[in-house]
Amino acid sequence: MSEEPSPGPVVDAAFFRRWLVAAAAVIDREADQLTELDSPIGDADHGANMRRGFTAARGAIEKEPPETPGDVLAQTGRHLISTVGGASGPLYGTLLRKAGKALGDSAQVTPEQLRDALKAGVDGVAQLGGAAPGDKTMLDALVPAVEALSFALDKGAGLIDALAAARIAAQEGALATVPLQARKGRASYLGERSIGHQDPGATSSALLLGVLADTAEQSAAGGTG
Amino acid sequence: MSEEPSPGPVVDAAFFRRWLVAAAAVIDREADQLTELDSPIGDADHGANMRRGFTAARGAIEKEPPETPGDVLAQTGRHLISTVGGASGPLYGTLLRKAGKALGDSAQVTPEQLRDALKAGVDGVAQLGGAAPGDKTMLDALVPAVEALSFALDKGAGLIDALAAARIAAQEGALATVPLQARKGRASYLGERSIGHQDPGATSSALLLGVLADTAEQSAAGGTG
Amino acid sequence: MKMLINVPETVVADALRGMAVAHPELTVDVEHRVIVRRDAPVPGKVGLVSGGGSGHEPLHGGFVGQGMLDAACPGEVFTSPVPDQMVRAAAAVDSGAGVLFIVKNYTGDVLNFDMAAELAEDEGIQVAKVLVNDDVAVTDSLYTAGRRGTGGTLFVEKIAGAAAEEGAPLEQVQSIARQVNQSSRSFGVALSAVSTPAKGSPTFDLPAGELELGIGIHGEPGRERRPMMTAGEIAEVTVDAVLEDLRPQRPVLALVNGMGATPLLELYGFAAEAHRVLAQRNVAVARTLVGNYVTSLDMAGASVTLCQVDEELLRLWDAPVATAGLRWGA
Amino acid sequence: MKMLINVPETVVADALRGMAVAHPELTVDVEHRVIVRRDAPVPGKVGLVSGGGSGHEPLHGGFVGQGMLDAACPGEVFTSPVPDQMVRAAAAVDSGAGVLFIVKNYTGDVLNFDMAAELAEDEGIQVAKVLVNDDVAVTDSLYTAGRRGTGGTLFVEKIAGAAAEEGAPLEQVQSIARQVNQSSRSFGVALSAVSTPAKGSPTFDLPAGELELGIGIHGEPGRERRPMMTAGEIAEVTVDAVLEDLRPQRPVLALVNGMGATPLLELYGFAAEAHRVLAQRNVAVARTLVGNYVTSLDMAGASVTLCQVDEELLRLWDAPVATAGLRWGA
Numbered sequence A, B: 001m002s003e004e005p006s007p008g009p010v011v012d013a014a015f016f017r018r019w020l021v022a023a024a025a026v027i028d029r030e031a032d033q034l035t036e037l038d039s040p041i042g043d044a045d046h047g048a049n050m051r052r053g054f055t056a057a058r059g060a061i062e063k064e065p066p067e068t069p070g071d072v073l074a075q076t077g078r079h080l081i082s083t084v085g086g087a088s089g090p091l092y093g094t095l096l097r098k099a100g101k102a103l104g105d106s107a108q109v110t111p112e113q114l115r116d117a118l119k120a121g122v123d124g125v126a127q128l129g130g131a132a133p134g135d136k137t138m139l140d141a142l143v144p145a146v147e148a149l150s151f152a153l154d155k156g157a158g159l160i161d162a163l164a165a166a167r168i169a170a171q172e173g174a175l176a177t178v179p180l181q182a183r184k185g186r187a188s189y190l191g192e193r194s195i196g197h198q199d200p201g202a203t204s205s206a207l208l209l210g211v212l213a214d215t216a217e218q219s220a221a222g223g224t225g
Numbered sequence C, D: 001m002k003m004l005i006n007v008p009e010t011v012v013a014d015a016l017r018g019m020a021v022a023h024p025e026l027t028v029d030v031e032h033r034v035i036v037r038r039d040a041p042v043p044g045k046v047g048l049v050s051g052g053g054s055g056h057e058p059l060h061g062g063f064v065g066q067g068m069l070d071a072a073c074p075g076e077v078f079t080s081p082v083p084d085q086m087v088r089a090a091a092a093v094d095s096g097a098g099v100l101f102i103v104k105n106y107t108g109d110v111l112n113f114d115m116a117a118e119l120a121e122d123e124g125i126q127v128a129k130v131l132v133n134d135d136v137a138v139t140d141s142l143y144t145a146g147r148r149g150t151g152g153t154l155f156v157e158k159i160a161g162a163a164a165e166e167g168a169p170l171e172q173v174q175s176i177a178r179q180v181n182q183s184s185r186s187f188g189v190a191l192s193a194v195s196t197p198a199k200g201s202p203t204f205d206l207p208a209g210e211l212e213l214g215i216g217i218h219g220e221p222g223r224e225r226r227p228m229m230t231a232g233e234i235a236e237v238t239v240d241a242v243l244e245d246l247r248p249q250r251p252v253l254a255l256v257n258g259m260g261a262t263p264l265l266e267l268y269g270f271a272a273e274a275h276r277v278l279a280q281r282n283v284a285v286a287r288t289l290v291g292n293y294v295t296s297l298d299m300a301g302a303s304v305t306l307c308q309v310d311e312e313l314l315r316l317w318d319a320p321v322a323t324a325g326l327r328w329g330a
């Protein structure tokens, strides 16, 4: 505990492992809600898919903890690809693998590196799935989040504040999918009937970014390394 | 219209044809109710079965009207056998065929002949189905009805009154199936759970005897020949 | 209950028209309601005729063909067919070697087939009968209607059909059919009640969270209601009910049968549990058939039928069969 | 919704255990979720691999065997399998002649099979792909996910499977598969919504007295809701939706497919009505298949798939096939 200004969290492999553990817990808690969102415009499995993937990834990473931030993300991505299936498995898997790769083998990550890595991951999602913002997919949360993160860092904000901005942007992005007509994924089959429902993938993306912001806050406050 | 004591109806082929037409109408009207009774302790088809059979029999008999009472009943029985199926088809078919055969080729039927014919028919049902009164089947309406008819005729009653007594006995018999545990037919599969429901076949038997009593009353009153 | 039908009155005729277009290898007489092997009567071969109420498809019409039935008579939904159909079927398949009627033990079926047998014999056709009564959920006694015929019917029709195809005489086909019936026992559970077209709503109430043990295939409720169980627990109750009565000394054929609305995915899972229980009870399973074979319209649930077999019955089970509903080796 | 399961988490593994006991002619790897022909790899033969979410049984696992698929990869319920399964399947069936991935056009299936193809090629396996997208209920455009793969999958797997069994090289098997897909169109209707084990209740509300037109096979609602219609009316809407897009010049194969909970009795009646409409539209039907083949768990409803065929495709359709779900001539 200290009254000095926050030194900014140490973003190392342990940071991302804490993120993964917390993400798995949040996904587990919210899984039914995600599946519920996937019912009217999808096939009622997004929560189950995410829970299966994150539980497996957490288990594997805890068993054999990777040593670098890049490896934590890349291996988490690989586990998601191997266990989730569906659309979200390859997409989230690619997000994390590309982000991990972008981090290279540095032991600690700067805010700018994190931003670039997330951007690389989100680009990977866009490339793989062929979707763009406004198509009512996870990109509607991810793209504004990365933009908000960038913007805040450019304005001189610290990582904690920048991630808090990203969290809000992701949440707003997820909410903003409600009036959209889906053009990609299963919801697109519904045409106009997809309007009026929040996209499950955008919702899980907002959850995952929220956990990232929490992890940064808690890492700085508690100094847990 | 007359104030003299009723001369008793003329029980000829036309009498039985009128009975058949009226029976088909009553069965049609009550079919859903009979099927409803067949739901909790059977297979929900007794009304449909009876409607199919009586509609077909009426159509055939109207097209080529048999000339003797015995032939009307025997041919009605044959049509039921050919169109109803299930348990009730052969049983009601046998009831009417045996009754028709017992009438021989007389052009008019005395009350005693009618009683003997009904008795022969009911015996045929008992023999074919192997059931006895108390087993929760149509016999629980048919047997008391024939007994009541006999008893009334023995006491000197006319046919109209004797059939009215038979009607009441049949209705009471049908009602009295409610507390019984079924030992024959589909309801027997339920064991104790068959208790508390009225037997559909006993109910349709009571309807058919009721129509017979009505036909006698109306034949005497209207003198329609 | 929504149904994919025109009007309740024509469901059986409509289905027969559909069978006619889908199965040119069958002669489907829609008017007289008889489904016959196109090559009947097969010279020198005993003719196998079965039938019963509709709503149990593919039983019986889907089992007409080489190595199984020669003809089937579909009645109205859940209603025994009438003697005229059976007599017509017998005449169509009799090659002079006689006809075996395979009759499920329900009052209606028994009475109608009995009448038909008399009429057919009047026409000079030699008729033998076998009664199928494999359902252990029903107490058997002289004073009741006796056990129902359910899943065991498939074993009887397949194995007797194979014997007839090989040229066995009527008496022998009948005795094999009897042996199969005596070696077969079934028990079924329902997770939902059935809705018939005529009634249009479930024939009994089955509340959420409960299941019905010992159901028949006509929407009759079972003998007992219990709180919902897992597939493993249901397999235990079901298999044990069968084994208590069968006590097999030899390997069995196992039919894990869906009642109609239970997905194949669930049925295979249930089959795995049934096998687990059988293994625990030291019963060897020679063959396992999983699918919707003896159904009850849109009922959800399943039944298990076991048939104890010797080498000869197993050989006849494995013999070629070519029908719409069951097919192998041909 | 009551289900015949243990716990939602194990339904796929439980079903695979059941397939293993019921089908000794298959190698069922329960742990890795791959179902393979016991005699794979067949020397010199192109290997056919398909897969997709579970809940559509008998598709795809029930179509593994002589003359159809060499391997199938079942995903979680309504969820594409993962690349590891597909790579493992490809390795198990590759005889050196290469492997064809048959992929239904859903984002998840496409992405996972694409990743698998890359990984398999890294392991030295030659992989070709065919995308099945036969569902006319979905508007096809470059800017959407495109049409779904539904009933046409059965035609692609059967006909390409026959070509591979005859020894056709990879390129030819792929081009036949593409031809079959391009010649196939489907349209489906639901009378009830589906319940998945994970969710345990219907995925959408379908009030009494209404039906859903243009449904998929994953519990996705359709594009339009209408007051309930007769089987004849539904057949008209369904067949016309297909014909509007297919405009066949030659005879068609017709698949009248049940979604899972619709009784076979109703399905045959629906088939009769579909045939009536096709006859009125002057479309000749070469073969008709009626049954539950590409299902959606406990959904009530049906779909019609038509596949325009020339003599060669018809010959391949008629060729022997020996799988759990489709079998003739072998």
Ligand SMILES: Nc1ncnc2c1ncn2[C@@H]1O[C@H](COP(=O)(O)OP(=O)(O)O)[C@@H](O)[C@H]1O
Pocket: A038, A042, A043, A045, A046, A047, A049, A050, A085, A086, A087, A088, A089, A091, A125, A129, A130, A131, A136, A137, A138, A139, A184, A185, A186, A199, A200, A201, A202, D078, D079, D080, D107, D108
């Ligand atoms: N092409 C795509 N690009 C980006 N995201 C997509 C795409 N297709 C689907 N998604 C996302 O995936 C989510 C659905 O994931 P999930 O339900 O797990 O997979 P599935 O649709 O295969 O059942 C959607 O809510 C959407 O956010």
Ligand SMILES: Nc1ncnc2c1ncn2[C@@H]1O[C@H](COP(=O)(O)OP(=O)(O)O)[C@@H](O)[C@H]1O
Pocket: B038, B042, B043, B045, B046, B047, B049, B050, B085, B086, B087, B088, B089, B091, B125, B129, B130, B131, B136, B137, B138, B139, B184, B185, B186, B199, B200, B201, B202, C078, C079, C080, C107, C108
């Ligand atoms: N063995 C029997 N003897 C006399 N009546 C019987 C016998 N079995 C059944 N029934 C009568 O038949 C009625 C059922 O008829 P129905 O529903 O038309 O035939 P099914 O039982 O074949 O569906 C029962 O209510 C009962 O009255």
Ligand SMILES: [Mg+2]
Pocket: A038, A042, A043, A044, A045, A046, A086
């Ligand atoms: Mg989904």
Ligand SMILES: [Mg+2]
Pocket: B038, B042, B043, B044, B045, B046, B086
């Ligand atoms: Mg009945």
Ligand SMILES: [Mg+2]
Pocket: B043, B045, B086, B087, C053, C077, C078, C079, C080, C108
């Ligand atoms: Mg009946």
Ligand SMILES: [Mg+2]
Pocket: A043, A045, A086, A087, D053, D077, D078, D079, D080, D108
């Ligand atoms: Mg899915």
